[in-house]
Amino acid sequence: MSETRNGKNLAIVLVVGEDQTGIVAQVSDFLWKENINIEDINQKIMQGVFVMTMLVDISRARSDLGVLGPKLEKLGEKIGLSIQIQHHRIFEVMHRV
Amino acid sequence: MTTTISLDEVYETYRMTEKEHFDIRAVTLGINLLPCAADDFAVLCRRVEKKLLSTARQFVKRAEKIQSYYGIPIINKRITITPAAVVLSGALTGDASRDRERCVDFARLLDRCAAEVGVDFLGGFGGFCEKGMTYAEQTLMESLPAALGQTAKVCGFFSLASTKAGINMRAVAKIGSIILELARASEDAIGAAKFVVFANPVSDNPFMAGGFHGLQEADNVINVGISGPGVVRRAVAGAPRDLPVDDLAEIIKKTAFKITRAGELIGRELARSLGVRFGSLDVSLAPTTAVGDSVGRILEAMGLERVGTHGSTAALALLTDAVKKGGMMASSHIGGLSGAFIPVSEDVGLAEAVRAGTLTMDKLEAMTTVCSVGLDMIAIPGDTKTTTIAAIIADELAIGVMNNKTTAVRLIPVPGKQAGDHVSWGGLLGDACIMPLHGENSDYFIWRKGQLPAPTTSFRN
Numbered sequence: 001m002s003e004t005r006n007g008k009n010l011a012i013v014l015v016v017g018e019d020q021t022g023i024v025a026q027v028s029d030f031l032w033k034e035n036i037n038i039e040d041i042n043q044k045i046m047q048g049v050f051v052m053t054m055l056v057d058i059s060r061a062r063s064d065l066g067v068l069g070p071k072l073e074k075l076g077e078k079i080g081l082s083i084q085i086q087h088h089r090i091f092e093v094m095h096r097v
Numbered sequence: 098m099t100t101t102i103s104l105d106e107v108y109e110t111y112r113m114t115e116k117e118h119f120d121i122r123a124v125t126l127g128i129n130l131l132p133c134a135a136d137d138f139a140v141l142c143r144r145v146e147k148k149l150l151s152t153a154r155q156f157v158k159r160a161e162k163i164q165s166y167y168g169i170p171i172i173n174k175r176i177t178i179t180p181a182a183v184v185l186s187g188a189l190t191g192d193a194s195r196d197r198e199r200c201v202d203f204a205r206l207l208d209r210c211a212a213e214v215g216v217d218f219l220g221g222f223g224g225f226c227e228k229g230m231t232y233a234e235q236t237l238m239e240s241l242p243a244a245l246g247q248t249a250k251v252c253g254f255f256s257l258a259s260t261k262a263g264i265n266m267r268a269v270a271k272i273g274s275i276i277l278e279l280a281r282a283s284e285d286a287i288g289a290a291k292f293v294v295f296a297n298p299v300s301d302n303p304f305m306a307g308g309f310h311g312l313q314e315a316d317n318v319i320n321v322g323i324s325g326p327g328v329v330r331r332a333v334a335g336a337p338r339d340l341p342v343d344d345l346a347e348i349i350k351k352t353a354f355k356i357t358r359a360g361e362l363i364g365r366e367l368a369r370s371l372g373v374r375f376g377s378l379d380v381s382l383a384p385t386t387a388v389g390d391s392v393g394r395i396l397e398a399m400g401l402e403r404v405g406t407h408g409s410t411a412a413l414a415l416l417t418d419a420v421k422k423g424g425m426m427a428s429s430h431i432g433g434l435s436g437a438f439i440p441v442s443e444d445v446g447l448a449e450a451v452r453a454g455t456l457t458m459d460k461l462e463a464m465t466t467v468c469s470v471g472l473d474m475i476a477i478p479g480d481t482k483t484t485t486i487a488a489i490i491a492d493e494l495a496i497g498v499m500n501n502k503t504t505a506v507r508l509i510p511v512p513g514k515q516a517g518d519h520v521s522w523g524g525l526l527g528d529a530c531i532m533p534l535h536g537e538n539s540d541y542f543i544w545r546k547g548q549l550p551a552p553t554t555s556f557r558n
Contacts, residue, residue, distance in 0.1 A: 012102065014107050014108070014111050016111065042103075042104045043104070044104060044107055046104075046105070051104060051107075051108050052108045053108075055102075056488070059263055064166070065165065065166045065167075065168075066162060066165035066166050067496050069165055069168060073534070082115070084111060084115075084168060085168070086110070086167060086168040086169075087166065087167055087168075088102070089167075089362060090100065090110065090167050090168070090169065090359055090362060091102040091106060091107060091110060093358040093359060093362045094106075094110060094355040094356075094358045094359050095102060095106045095110075097353065
């Protein structure tokens with residue numbers, strides 16, 4: 001399960017909820033502490049909901065996705081947002097022929 | 098390029114899993130038990146126990162790990178085995194009552210092993226008698242009420258018909274009374290929910306209760322059952338009301354494609370981590386009792402006031418076909434049943450339509466000609482005649498035989514209940530309104546027994 005590309009192991013962090021100040025700061029702070037590098041950030045309002053995705057490299061992360069997922073969920077609960085992390089591969093297979 | 102996934106696509110995937118119940122419904126580990134065969138029953142049991150425990154020990158843990166890694170829930174973990182009648186045949190003595198006990202003991206052993214490795218169900222307690230019944234098959238069939246009534250996780254099946262052989266009407270007549278006995282042997286007839294009768298069964302079905310590990314399969318195989326009625330319903334409901342049906346089919350195909358892709362990724366990862374072969378993907382819209390996760394509701398979203406009304410068969414045909422096409426485009430390993438299931442009690446929309454009187458037994462039978470399985474999870478009155486049960490089964494098997502497709506029957510005659518009464522099983526099995534049946538009997542037709550001949554379409558050689 002440790003598929004890497006150019007030494008990178010990509011995952012996507014998804015943040016959904018009501019827009020508020022400090023979202024990027026808090027999520028980035030968490031990722032930095034977990035030794036996860038942010039490759040790209042995207043955000044917009046969809047159907048009235050704030051949606052942000054971060055493409056991250058978890059190849060040097062302190063823990064694997066199974067551990068990171070619940071941790072991010074907890075952080076989300078704290079700041080009143082839904083935060084998920086999923087492996088990049090899942091999006092690739094679903095959305096590309 | 099690895100960075101081209103758009104925000105919309107990520108959000109769509111999030112919606113699918115979080116809001117629309119997209120999940121991997123079942124990962125099923127098929128295990129070949131033929132190497133365990135022995136003429137000494139105790140030796141056979143020891144070998145089977147050892148084989149099941151050693152093969153499946155890591156199964157549940159690995160599946161859970163992959164689930165959390167990819168963030169897509171895997172709802173059920175199951176085992177299928179080589180049909181028990183084949184495995185047991187050498188270890189029977191010829192003393193019928195003693196052999197029936199052996200069958201029950203064997204079911205208990207399977208139940209214990211399933212509990213020990215932590216799977217939800219173990220399927221394959223059954224056999225094939227499309228044309229004739231061996232002693233082992235007959236004995237195992239007679240043991241079903243005790244075997245399934247006294248175990249929690251063991252699921253049974255019997256194949257009584259095929260396009261090549263026709264219908265074994267002697268076995269059909271017999272199974273009518275076995276099902277009634279099975280229903281009476283457990284609380285609220287729940288034992289009958291663990292038993293399926295087939296025409297043209299498939300050997301790689303990951304879904305229960307009809308899953309078994311067919312003789313044409315490799316030693317150990319991972320098969321994956323993918324679901325997602327909720328995802329399809331939303332896609333259909335989101336389409337304009339006047340969208341032509343061919344465009345609607347296109348939308349369903351695309352959705353099926355996406356969920357199949359995710360399922361294959363997970364199935365392959367699991368097979369790799371267990372060191373076994375990846376078998377096939379069954380892309381079936383399998384409803385659950387969760388609101389919105391209903392095949393009935395998809396048909397209603399297409400423009401029917403209530404499922405069961407005129408147009409339901411055509412709508413279901415469109416759905417089943419589009420799901421198959423989307424799945425087949427996504428993966429070269431589509432197998433199992435693949436299409437849409439219509440298990441009445443497990444599907445909120447279907448259950449409601451039965452209560453309202455819109456969805457009847459006859460309409461359901463018509464709908465099974467175009468869905469992937471058959472008359473599934475239908476509660477019927479507890480005092481239904483065994484010949485009537487057999488006749489319902491014969492009808493459904495005839496559809497499978499004449500149309501070269503799999504059909505199945507899972508009927509639950511609930512003791513003490515009449516048509517229109519309510520029964521609640523809870524959990525995945527849901528609630529049901531007892532389905533009214535025709536009062537006129539089919540006795541003399543069923544008592545004829547014999548072999549209903551194979552159709553001309555079967556002679557292609």
